[in-house]
Amino acid sequence: MAMKEDASNIRVAVVEDRQAERDYLAALLKAAPGFSCVAACCSAKDALTRLPACQPEIVLMDIQMPGQSGIECVRQLQTLLPEVQTMMLTVVEDHELIFQSLAAGATGYLLKKTPAPRLLEAIRELRAGGAPMSGQVARKVVAAFHRTDAVSVAEAKLSPVEHIILQQLARGLLYKEVAGQLNISLSTVRTHVWHIYRKLQVHNRTEAVLQLRRQSPGHSQLHAEARA
Numbered sequence: 268m269a270m271k272e273d274a275s276n277i278r279v280a281v282v283e284d285r286q287a288e289r290d291y292l293a294a295l296l297k298a299a300p301g302f303s304c305v306a307a308c309c310s311a312k313d314a315l316t317r318l319p320a321c322q323p324e325i326v327l328m329d330i331q332m333p334g335q336s337g338i339e340c341v342r343q344l345q346t347l348l349p350e351v352q353t354m355m356l357t358v359v360e361d362h363e364l365i366f367q368s369l370a371a372g373a374t375g376y377l378l379k380k381t382p383a384p385r386l387l388e389a390i391r392e393l394r395a396g397g398a399p400m401s402g403q404v405a406r407k408v409v410a411a412f413h414r415t416d417a418v419s420v421a422e423a424k425l426s427p428v429e430h431i432i433l434q435q436l437a438r439g440l441l442y443k444e445v446a447g448q449l450n451i452s453l454s455t456v457r458t459h460v461w462h463i464y465r466k467l468q469v470h471n472r473t474e475a476v477l478q479l480r481r482q483s484p485g486h487s488q489l490h491a492e493a494r495a
Contacts, residue, residue, distance in 0.1 A: 276303040277394050280323035282314040282340060283307075283356075284332040288379070292327060292356075299387050311340035319347050325390050328373070330357040330364055338364070338371045342439055345372040352393045356381075360403050366473040371439035375399045420478050423466035432459050437476045 279296050281304060283289040289307050296304035305321040308314040310332055318326070326344065330337040341353050354375035355368045365376055375393050377386065378401045389399035425433065428449070435445045446456045460472075469475045 276301055277390060278303050278305045278322065278324045279390060280304070280306040280308065280314070280318055280321060280326045282311065282326060282332075282337065283329040284309055285329075288329075295383055295386070302387065302390070311335035311337065311343075314340055315343055315347065318344065318351075322348070323351060325393055326351055326353045327390075328353050328355050330355050330359060330368060338367050338373075338439060339441075341368065341373050342371040354389065354393055354399070363471060363473055365404055366476060367439050370437055370476060376404045377401050378403070420467065423463075423478075425463060425466060429459055429463050429466075432456065433463055433475060433479055436460075436472055437479050 279302055281289055281292045281296070283292060286309070289309065293304045293307040296302045305323050306314075306317050308317055312335060314326070314328075326341075328337040328341060332340075337355060337357075341355075344351055344353065352375070353373045354377060355373045356377055356379050357364070358379050360378065368376055375389060375398060377389055377399065381389070381401060392399045420430075420433070431449070432445055435448065440448070442456045442460070443453055446453045449456070460475075463475055464471070467475055467478050469478065
């Protein structure tokens with residue numbers, strides 16, 4: 268859908284499989300001063316095909332779509348459009364999906380029920396270098412960082428394969444993608460993950476990935492952003 272633009276506007280693309288929601292977001296952006304909707308895509312495949320030519324600054328991404336998920340789409344867009352910033356829009360407040368999205372490269376995460384003025388404010392914030400999240404999501408991020416009873420990765424003495432798998436999980440890869448890269452079965456990956464959880468004394472992927480990130484140089488900055 269071709270839409271008029273102003274060079275000073277924030278260039279935004281929408282990726283949403285539900286037409287009513289896609290049309291609503293496109294209309295909101297078209298009507299709001301200072302914004303341009305450069306594309307309204309109905310699927311991840313559509314987005315990956317069209318967005319490189321549109322060159323959006325911000326992408327509003329539905330997290331759960333038929334076929335390829337929004338999370339996988341974000342990961343591939345990071346390669347195609349390294350400078351693009353992605354805001355996940357979802358009805359889901361799922362702990363795992365939040366961190367999978369952030370690990371894939373998303374820099375914002377809002378619920379679809381977010382009021383229009385707040386959504387537009389969050390887009391401006393994202394363009395300015397912020398990491399906007401809904402209050403509920405931010406609390407989950409902070410709670411995960413504050414957990415202190417887990418064992419550090421160094422203390423856990425993970426095997427080389429377990430280290431590789433944990434690093435791939437931190438990149439946002441799915442179990443089946445890890446299996447394909449390591450040329451092992453999906454059940455073998457699940458077994459390794461179970462051993463990682465047991466050694467780290469964590470309960471899920473999110474907590475395991477955070478244990479890895481706590482030892483990275485960027486941990487302090489990420490923690491500060493989560494608390495903001």
